[in-house]
Amino acid sequence: LLTLPELKALAKARGIKQLTNKPKEAICAAVLKGAKQRTVISFFRKTSDSEDSTKQRLDVLVREVTKLTGPLVRLSPLTAELFERLHLVFFRTPTFRGDDNPMKVAVLATIGQIRFPKYNVTRSHDLFASRDDVIQYRALLEVGSQMGELGSALVKETEKHKQGWEMFLEHRDMWERHIESLCEKTSAYSRSLTYSGNGDEVVAIEYWKRRFTPGSALAQIVERGAKFAANLKQFEDEECVLQSLLAQTAYRLGKRGDWYERLILLHSAHLRPKRIKSSKGDDKQTASALLRQALLTARDICIRALNDQHVGRLSLHSISRQMRALEAKLSFAEDQLYQHSRISLEWKSAPERTVYGVRINDRNRRGPSLWDGNDEVPCSVEQLALWRYQSLGYTGLHSENSMVTSLFSLLFWDVIFHPLPGTLDTEYQSQPLDMGNESFYFSRQTLIDQRLKEIVDGEFADIILANYDFGYGAECVGVSWDITCDQLLIVAKASTKLSKKINNIQDSGGY
Numbered sequence: 001l002l003t004l005p006e007l008k009a010l011a012k013a014r015g016i017k018q019l020t021n022k023p024k025e026a027i028c029a030a031v032l033k034g035a036k037q038r039t040v041i042s043f044f045r046k047t048s049d050s051e052d053s054t055k056q057r058l059d060v061l062v063r064e065v066t067k068l069t070g071p072l073v074r075l076s077p078l079t080a081e082l083f084e085r086l087h088l089v090f091f092r093t094p095t096f097r098g099d100d101n102p103m104k105v106a107v108l109a110t111i112g113q114i115r116f117p118k119y120n121v122t123r124s125h126d127l128f129a130s131r132d133d134v135i136q137y138r139a140l141l142e143v144g145s146q147m148g149e150l151g152s153a154l155v156k157e158t159e160k161h162k163q164g165w166e167m168f169l170e171h172r173d174m175w176e177r178h179i180e181s182l183c184e185k186t187s188a189y190s191r192s193l194t195y196s197g198n199g200d201e202v203v204a205i206e207y208w209k210r211r212f213t214p215g216s217a218l219a220q221i222v223e224r225g226a227k228f229a230a231n232l233k234q235f236e237d238e239e240c241v242l243q244s245l246l247a248q249t250a251y252r253l254g255k256r257g258d259w260y261e262r263l264i265l266l267h268s269a270h271l272r273p274k275r276i277k278s279s280k281g282d283d284k285q286t287a288s289a290l291l292r293q294a295l296l297t298a299r300d301i302c303i304r305a306l307n308d309q310h311v312g313r314l315s316l317h318s319i320s321r322q323m324r325a326l327e328a329k330l331s332f333a334e335d336q337l338y339q340h341s342r343i344s345l346e347w348k349s350a351p352e353r354t355v356y357g358v359r360i361n362d363r364n365r366r367g368p369s370l371w372d373g374n375d376e377v378p379c380s381v382e383q384l385a386l387w388r389y390q391s392l393g394y395t396g397l398h399s400e401n402s403m404v405t406s407l408f409s410l411l412f413w414d415v416i417f418h419p420l421p422g423t424l425d426t427e428y429q430s431q432p433l434d435m436g437n438e439s440f441y442f443s444r445q446t447l448i449d450q451r452l453k454e455i456v457d458g459e460f461a462d463i464i465l466a467n468y469d470f471g472y473g474a475e476c477v478g479v480s481w482d483i484t485c486d487q488l489l490i491v492a493k494a495s496t497k498l499s500k501k502i503n504n505i506q507d508s509g510g511y
Helices: 004-013 024-036 040-044 054-069 077-091 102-110 131-151 158-184 200-212 214-231 235-246 253-270 281-306 313-329 381-391 402-411 445-456 460-471 485-494 498-507
Strands: 370-372
Touching (some): 024 054, 077 102, 131 158, 158 214, 253 281, 281 313, 402 460, 402 485, 460 485
C-alpha cells in the first residue's frame, strides 16, 4: 500500500537502518520483524501477555500505516476469491493474492499505454468442463505455487523441502486415483501427439486444453514432489514418483525427457551399491553383480526413452551420451552397442574465445563484477568483451537470448497468431495460450513446415522486414524492439543454418 519513500520513512521512524538499495519486499519484512519483537524496556517491565502481546504491537503498526494511507477498505476473502476465479475464466491466467492481475494489463491497453498484436479473437466456451473443475483447478494451482516457492529454497534448508514433500504426500492418493481413471479412458487421453495424418491438429488442440484441467495442476504437484525427494536424498521415493509420471501420457509430455534423464542418473549413481572396493570375498562379488544390474537397468531406461516418441531431440542427445557411457562401464563390445535411428551423439561444439581483462576488486560492492574497460572506465564483463571485439573491427550487441527469440517470433509472427480454436481468447495476449506447450508445433505443423521451407529458400529477409514493420511496438512474446531491423537481418543472413536453429526452438514448444 505504501510507496517506497513512505515505507522508508516508516522504517526509519521505527529505528530500522541500512535501507539503501533494499527492495520494497525486504523493507516490509524488516518492518514486520521489528514490530513482532519486544523492545528492551518492555522486556524488563513485568507486564501480562495481554498488555504486551504481538497483536498489540502489530495494531500499533497498522495505525501508523493508516495515518499515511488514509482510510482503508478490507475486502471479504470470498469476494476476492470470486474475482480471482473470474480472472481465471476470462483471462485464462491464474492469479494469486499479491500478484499483478491481468486486469491491470487490460486497463493499460485500454488507455493506450501498451499495445498488443492484431489478431482474430477466437473465444472458446468449453475450456473448463464445469464450475467444480474451475474451483479444484485453481486450488491445486495454488498448492503447486506454494510448493514452487518452497522448492526455490537452498538445499540446506531441509525444513522447507520437508514441508514441500508433505504437501505432495497429501495429494499422492489423488494422483494415483486420477491415473487409474485415465487408464479407463481410451479416447482423447490415449491419442498421441506424434500421430501423423489429418487428425494431428485436432489431437494437439485437445491435448493443450488439458492444461486447464485439475489433472494438469496435479501433475505439476507430483513433478515438484519428485524434486523435493531428490533434495532430501530420498532416492527410492523419487524413483517411484518419476515412474508414476512416466506411466501416463496425458500431461507434461515435454518433461518426459527430463524425467528419463533423472531416472537414468538415479539407477546409475544413487541406487547402485557403494564401496565395492572395500568389500571382500563373496560380498564383493555380490556387490559387483548388483552394480552391473543397476547399470543394466539404467541402460534399459535409455532404450525405453529412445523408443518414446514424446522425448524431444534436446533430451535425446543427453540420453544417447548417457547410454554410451553406461555401455562403456559395462565393457560392451562394438557389436553389443544398442543401435537406434534416434541416437543423437554428433553435436558440434561452439568455438571458444577467451577475453582477458583487469578486474576491479571492491569488497564493499555487491552485484556484478567491474572491470577496467576502454580508457580505464569501469564496465561490466559483457561490455569488456564488446570493446575487445570493437578493437578487432567488429560491432557487438549484448542481448542475452533476445536476438534468437526475436528472430523466431518475427519469422513466425503470422503462424504464432494464426486463429486456432481457443488459443487467442482475449485481445490482451502477447502469445497464444498454447505457446510453450508441446502441442504448439503439432497444431500448426503445416504452417511451420512451409515457413521453414521458405527460410531455407532464402525468403527470410522479406518476412522479417514485413513483420517488423507490421508489429513494431506491440507486446509480442520473445521480441525485443530495442534490436533494430538492420541488426536482425545481419544476424539472419550470417546464420547459414537458420532453419535448423529455429527448428530446435519450435521443438521445445516455442520457448
